[in-house]
Every structure is written in C-alpha cells, then in structure tokens.
Amino acid sequence: MTTETKACFELKEVTEDGVIEGYAAIFNNVDRGMDKLLPGAFTKGLAAATRSKRKIKMLWQHRADEPIGVWDELIEDARGLRVKGHLTMDVGRARETLALMRDDVIDSLSIGYQTVKSIWEGDVRVLQEVSLYEVSPVTFPMNEKAKISSVKADIEDVVEKLKAGDRLTEREFEHLVKGLGLSNSQAERAARVHLKGQGEPAAAADEVAEFLAALRG
Numbered sequence: 001m002t003t004e005t006k007a008c009f010e011l012k013e014v015t016e017d018g019v020i021e022g023y024a025a026i027f028n029n030v031d032r033g034m035d036k037l038l039p040g041a042f043t044k045g046l047a048a049a050t051r052s053k054r055k056i057k058m059l060w061q062h063r064a065d066e067p068i069g070v071w072d073e074l075i076e077d078a079r080g081l082r083v084k085g086h087l088t089m090d091v092g093r094a095r096e097t098l099a100l101m102r103d104d105v106i107d108s109l110s111i112g113y114q115t116v117k118s119i120w121e122g123d124v125r126v127l128q129e130v131s132l133y134e135v136s137p138v139t140f141p142m143n144e145k146a147k148i149s150s151v152k153a154d155i156e157d158v159v160e161k162l163k164a165g166d167r168l169t170e171r172e173f174e175h176l177v178k179g180l181g182l183s184n185s186q187a188e189r190a191a192r193v194h195l196k197g198q199g200e201p202a203a204a205a206d207e208v209a210e211f212l213a214a215l216r217g
Contacts (some may be wrong), residue, residue, distance in 0.1 A: 019087075020085050035127055037127045038128050041130050045131035049132070057135075069088045070086065111132060111136075
C-alpha cells in the first residue's frame with residue numbers, strides 16, 4: 001500500500017491544553033501537486049474507519065514513529081473536511097508542537113492518505129475517493145491555503161488586555177486579526193497601520209476596510 005501526503009490544512013484554533021480544530025482539506029482547490037479533492041472524497045473511508053474503530057492519527061511531520069495526538073471528530077461539509085482533535089500533552093514532541101504553533105513557526109498541516117479512486121482533467125488529478133490515515137503538523141505546506149490562522153489561548157490573553165484597557169503590542173494585534181480571518185501579511189500590514197500609523201493614506205484606508213470586513217464576518 002502506498003500512502004500519499006498532501007498539505008491542505010486551514011487550522012482555526014489551538015487551545016492551551018492542545019485541542020486543535022479546523023479544516024483538514026478544502027474541496028475543489030488545486031494544490032501545488034496539481035491534485036484536487038472532490039466533495040465526498042473522504043465519506044467511505046471515514047465510515048470504514050468508524051466501523052473498524054480505527055483512529056485517525058496525528059503524527060509529527062508524517063513520521064509514523066512520532067505520534068503526537070489523535071483526531072476525535074472528522075466531518076465533511078460543503079467546504080471541506082472539518083476536524084477536531086487533541087495533542088497528547090504527556091508526549092514531549094506534542095508540547096514542542098504546541099509551542100511552535102503558538103509562535104507561528106508551525107502554521108500548516110498535511111494529510112496522509114491512500115488514493116482509492118481518481119480521474120484526470122488535463123494536468124489535474126481529481127481525487128474522487130481517498131482513505132485517510134493521518135494528519136500531521138508540517139513546516140512547509142503544498143497548499144498555500146493550508147495555514148494556521150489563530151492560536152486560541154493567545155487571543156484570549158489579548159482580549160483580557162483589551163478589557164483591562166492595556167495597549168496591545170504589534171504581535172498581539174497580529175494574533176487578534178489573524179483570528180478574524182486575515183492572512184499573515186494582512187495582519188502585519190494592519191498592525192503597522194493601526195498601531196503605528198505608518199503607510200500611505202490610501203493603503204491605510206484599504207487596511208481599515210479589510211479590518212472592518214473581518215470584524216463583520
């Protein structure tokens with residue numbers, strides 16, 4: 001059996017106790033490997049895993065000898081495969097992973113799977129059915145959309161500072177707006193504009209518009 005890997009993760013939250021929630025895969029998106037996952041691609045494989053009581057493992061960088069946690073919930077919706085799991089905090093590598101995620105060093109994850117059914121559309125391989133085996137935090141993603149967008153514990157700390165009337169640092173502001181859906185580069189520009197007043201007026205106006213749009217959801 002050949003197991004393939006694919007980075008297509010968008011992670012929404014990582015809590016202080018290591019609970020992770022986000023999207024393991026985004027459907028109908030062509031990645032750097034010229035693969036596209038179709039809606040429903042995981043359905044049969046996840047059902048089979050549930051029947052056999054096989055857990056979807058959380059590995060470090062796809063290394064089978066370094067498990068760091070387990071995925072507890074895997075649900076397909078219209079957008080992709082939504083997952084929720086936890087790092088096993090008694091494992092040293094899991095604690096290191098959490099620290100690296102909080103510091104934005106590890107900001108992507110990747111799936112390990114076996115292709116069951118696929119077709120070609122020109123140069124794109126369309127994955128119609130896959131069997132998922134593991135999901136790993138990774139340093140470099142194949143899919144640029146596969147980014148960790150926030151660390152929940154950090155955002156809660158920022159909110160407490162705001163409640164206390166304290167001024168945010170540039171890094172704290174970046175964490176806050178990334179939690180609202182801005183990319184890393186957008187968050188950095190927003191922090192410069194809103195905290196330092198830097199940038200051209202037109203650019204500042206654009207950043208304000210982006211920030212307000214994120215707040216409105």
